[in-house]
Amino acid sequence: MLDNLVSRQVRLKSRPHGIPQADHFEIVESAVPDLLEGEILVRNAFLSVEPAMRGWVNAAQNYADAVAIGDVMRAFAAGEVVASRNPDFAVGDKIMGMLGWQEYSVSTPRAIRRKVIENDLPLSLSLGVLGINGVTAYFALTEVGMPRPGDTVVVSTAAGSVGSAVGQIAKLMGCRTVGIAGGAAKVAACLEEFGFEAAVDYKALDFEERLASACPDGVDVYHDNAGGWITDAVLRRINKGARIVVCGTASVASWEPWPTGPRPERHLLNKAARMEGFLVWDYEHRYEEAVARLASWVRDGSLRYREEIVDGIGEAPGSIAALYRGENFGKRLIRLFPA
Amino acid sequence: MLDNLVSRQVRLKSRPHGIPQADHFEIVESAVPDLLEGEILVRNAFLSVEPAMRGWVNAAQNYADAVAIGDVMRAFAAGEVVASRNPDFAVGDKIMGMLGWQEYSVSTPRAIRRKVIENDLPLSLSLGVLGINGVTAYFALTEVGMPRPGDTVVVSTAAGSVGSAVGQIAKLMGCRTVGIAGGAAKVAACLEEFGFEAAVDYKALDFEERLASACPDGVDVYHDNAGGWITDAVLRRINKGARIVVCGTASVASWEPWPTGPRPERHLLNKAARMEGFLVWDYEHRYEEAVARLASWVRDGSLRYREEIVDGIGEAPGSIAALYRGENFGKRLIRLFPA
Incomplete structure (x- = not known):
């Protein structure tokens, strides 16, 4: 099945100084490899864009290692498991994790943040107000x-x-x-x-x-x-x-x-x-505690949110710069597939 | 008794910008007034000099009101009660408090920080390592x-x-x-x-x-x-x-x-x-807790200190500037009377 599957990926092309611009990235088509034991394949429905991404690509000292030139851009994404060689994940599971700016991610549990269990709410929220x-x-x-x-x-x-x-x-x-x-x-x-x-x-x-x-x-x-x-x-x-x-x-x-x-x-x-x-x-171990409370506030209307959703992976490279220009209004997301 | 007693006082003469120098102060002789009910008269043995005094005399916003022009310079001092119209204080009590840069202070309990009870240790320590x-x-x-x-x-x-x-x-x-x-x-x-x-x-x-x-x-x-x-x-x-x-x-x-x-x-x-x-x-209510521990460490030799003691109230006006020149070595004190 994976033989013919091609995934478009946004890779870091050059090291930005300051705010990353569209031309620091390039979009590359890549064949999706066969899954190894323990791996899952996720079809990403939404890619996240956030201010912290500036730090992830800059060489200056930061709290995380910089993304290497040529690597898929580090990013949170949410999607659906479409193939699994891991007993903990079934096809159809909705997950959120550090899946990168790409259409399909071959992933291990290490990169998965969580299974999204708020199925009464939009999947996109797992990258924003519930993310x-x-x-x-x-x-x-x-x-x-x-x-x-x-x-x-x-x-x-x-x-x-x-x-x-x-x-x-x-x-x-x-x-x-x-x-x-x-x-x-x-x-x-x-x-x-x-x-x-x-x-x-x-x-x-x-x-x-x-x-x-x-x-x-x-x-x-x-x-x-x-x-x-x-x-x-x-x-x-x-x-x-x-x-x-x-x-x-x-x-x-x-x-x-x-x-x-x-x-x-x-x-x-x-x-x-x-x-x-x-x-x-530093609060990773208490993530579910926060999400449960946030979800209850979303459901009862006491926690409102805005999303700004754009379509297609071509929107990704310029999206960090747009964020810093203050153009976004609420959580900026890139939609790749219907959730 | 107080009729003929004269106290030399260091008063703020002009408002410093930056570090107070000797000529921002003047030394004035002042008759010690009779005690009112509730007051005590303290003969100051040691006057304290500390970096925070810069803030106390500057007009810029600080955590305490600025000392007014013409007022006795605000300062911690330690001394002995020589007259009392307050039943809580007896002649001979050693006390430490906000007694000002002056030889004698007419004071109320409000200005007294504490009675010094570590009588086995020098009174000067109540302004330094035990102060x-x-x-x-x-x-x-x-x-x-x-x-x-x-x-x-x-x-x-x-x-x-x-x-x-x-x-x-x-x-x-x-x-x-x-x-x-x-x-x-x-x-x-x-x-x-x-x-x-x-x-x-x-x-x-x-x-x-x-x-x-x-x-x-x-x-x-x-x-x-x-x-x-x-x-x-x-x-x-x-x-x-x-x-x-x-x-x-x-x-x-x-x-x-x-x-x-x-x-x-x-x-x-x-x-x-x-x-x-x-x-x-912010820790005034826990002062005695700290002093008790500090005193035990001084007694067993695990907490050492240095004092730099100079004699006579004439040393006071220039002492803050000397502090900021880094000339002092350990706690700087001005000795007025033998403790």
């Missing part, structure tokens, strides 16, 4: 942000897939939520779809004044997906004992050369505040 | 640094009164300790007196290489009294899950204008590391 994004939001907020009811929780990239979930979970926890997003449409989504009490456009000339007005009692928790000058502005308004969760640095275009900015030490010292990095990998 | 410095070291390390046995703990201003205690307590906790200090004499003290496994001179041209050699397994805990470029160098070597305790910013001469430096967010994110400010005031 790394939702799980990130859940643990970053509850384990590092540690909000108390009544806290002011500020979220950057608040209309995005992680930020919108952070805001909604913080609201479920009794917090006052303030979103930071770019442009009128995203600000409106923060207020109307995601229930933020206030939302501030970072593109506004008077951003810092608007932020101050939105946070009359200061900032207790800052979920930071942005970094850079947006973070600098929030740091100037933190309260005693504030927790700053460093979850992403979307506003920083490149770390080569390493950018400079106002030193944060004095803010942290004066307020006995904490700035802490969050890596969702 | 704010020791208590800071104890809680900053155990509550924020949270070292585990085998961790590499790096300490800046390691020969100073806080840093030397942090290093020794970390060693008691089974850690490998690396001190950062300025000049050969302080580096030698780190190694010979305070038991650091390695010590690095930040004035060396190849400081960063020396730091790397001293930390072959990276950095798990960084107790930071320095800030600035010393901190930048340590940040580049942190391990997964590292804790950076921001306890002081001695290397930063001024926060007006606010200095810039390499952004730390990416280090914190890649390592899921934490950078957290520490204010000893």
